[in-house]
Amino acid sequence: MPADPAPNAFYAQSGGVTAVINASAAGVINTAALFPEKIGQVYAGQNGILGALREELIDISRESEASIQGLMTTPSGAFGSCRYKLKGIDENRAEYERLIEVFKAHNIRYFFYNGGGDSADTCQKVSEIGERLGFPLQAIHVPKTIDNDLPFTDNCPGFGSVAKYVALSTREAAFDIASMCATSTKVFILEVMGRHAGWIAGAAGLASRSEAEAPHIILFPEIAFEEERFLAKVKETVEKFGFCVIVASEGTQTADGQLLSGSTSRDAFGHVQLGGLAPKLANIIKQAHGYKYHWAVADYLQRAARHIASQTDLEQAYSLGEAAVNLAMAGKNALMPTIVRVSDEPYEWKVGTAPLDEVANQEKMMPRSFFSDDGYGITEEARRYFQPLIMGEAYPNYQDGLPHYVTLDRHLAPKKLPPDNRW
């Protein structure tokens, strides 16, 4: 008499993707393979949780070995991610019931959800509803966010690589301007991500090792933007060093909470002209001081920059995927594996855990002690925090002069349920 087949696992990617989220997927997949008696298949949701709602389950066993290995060096969400926040159980119970229906049909008892704060919340709810509907699941959240704003974990996978890209790009652009400023560009502005917390902009501070070195000014969402004080600092910097490099968080705002990038206007064709913080700042400076400027907006380039991913970040992303499976195998539920810093230098860290009901929907802001007195830079304490996160260059392979990134075949498992077009 054959034994009951081992239950299956579901893995999905949620929210904005990163340079190393696929390394977490590899951690889940490779570790699950070590427990053939407890885990049957690993299915991945096509386009995140939507894949479960639509019963679009990618059969990972049908991907080639090379593709699975390639996850370690491929940015973005290889299985598709989604921006889709499940409502509360009481508001939309049908959604949760559908998830459980799909999981039941495919004998899925492990739920690994790879995302930020919203998805930690979803993960927690999936765990609860399974219990309530008599189909208990083990739900483990694998943290990921370039915003670095999850609580309990010292840092978040995905952040270290953005931090490295932003610090490196700041340094490179600064070298360019330094060589041009005698007769040309005096001010350069790099706009980076970070709507609510200044972690990414703060990491750019690593590019500077002295007052003279760029970035000379960092603008954080946490520090109210004061135009006069800012303009004075720009002028002082240009007069002292010949040029001024500014790194600005997209969430830079005034004391009354108005985003600097928020104001809109219409151009000659009647099109609404959407701000962009960097051109806005450039223009404020130009009006006041007349300096020639350049600006860059890194946007997706910063979070997709697998070509210069941090080795630390890559290892941590993998380890937390691995830890998620190990936690499930140890019978745990409704947890998130975390990164616990043991020491700054030499940098040591280990995996810890946090209970999901405490993680969900919290944002961790940069501590006040990380901002310099004038609010335009970072402190030594902040440097000690950021420095290890950007260490190591985890280069991908190149083919024809470009990084070789994998695209999965995405064979879907045969559907077992009648069509349901609600999602």
Next chain:
Amino acid sequence: MPADPAPNAFYAQSGGVTAVINASAAGVINTAALFPEKIGQVYAGQNGILGALREELIDISRESEASIQGLMTTPSGAFGSCRYKLKGIDENRAEYERLIEVFKAHNIRYFFYNGGGDSADTCQKVSEIGERLGFPLQAIHVPKTIDNDLPFTDNCPGFGSVAKYVALSTREAAFDIASMCATSTKVFILEVMGRHAGWIAGAAGLASRSEAEAPHIILFPEIAFEEERFLAKVKETVEKFGFCVIVASEGTQTADGQLLSGSTSRDAFGHVQLGGLAPKLANIIKQAHGYKYHWAVADYLQRAARHIASQTDLEQAYSLGEAAVNLAMAGKNALMPTIVRVSDEPYEWKVGTAPLDEVANQEKMMPRSFFSDDGYGITEEARRYFQPLIMGEAYPNYQDGLPHYVTLDRHLAPKKLPPDNRW
């Protein structure tokens, strides 16, 4: 009786800098050192030709060996560049006379000028005026421009690295959008440099190996922008592939020569809002189709990206610096060493020469045969041209997680002339 000292050489960087212009400097410096009997010192102009006018001559012999080696892996202009176009000899003879005065005072008989089309013109004029004033110099132009628009040379040092960065960034951003497009961003626009010629945007086409792969649309300065046709192509692409990636040259313009980025407007504070092509395009698309979009403007990041410089580009930059000195040593004057392509695959090239009076002030546009029929992509012929230029990854060394770039000491040679404050 001591022999007359060997005459000295002057080297200067001109115009917009690149990821590899310092490798050309290294080529000049290292090769000059092989001819101690014919070349005494190599002086570099601090901030380009201004360094000669101001008698601010950097004494390269006082830089450390490590710094000179570091030029190979440091982006930007290590000696300072400048945007300063010498006027015609008849309009401003004093400027040329001053140059000759400084060169005479420092026994400078070799003039190596590292720049684009404008500086080729300057180099030619310096050669002429030296002759006329009875102080003949050998003037050799070392080509450099990310714009890739110099005639006679198959490609220009500096271009290959930008091409690699832009193609790589396009691919990375495309992976990001592909994983988000089911529920989020549908359109991504990367704005790249190129005011008059579409070489840089064209190179982004290497990121795509099939119709489905990004970039789906490239906008070139050479192809008139037609809003309706463009919008139809965007829609068709999103409907077919789920998303659309656009790479746009900053010089994109309509048939009547109006730059798309050119129109200005005022925001709520009364500040003039300067365009930015990428947000303009994003807005046109949003108005027409309602697609969620993201956009990035690479600006200086693209030309300073030494961290992912092309090995081919680096080698060519060095070789043309080397060739310039060898030409001077062979008694040549008013020439520019060029890159001559011998074969596409395997890629082979050699150094040629072009007469400066034919190089100056010409722009080489992308040939019509490089544009696809609809003008939104590149042909196979273009691919064969671009492909070898991005080959190889010439990684710099890293320190504390960031590229280690050198900053020179810039010891100035003692002045020999009375102060002259005209420059």
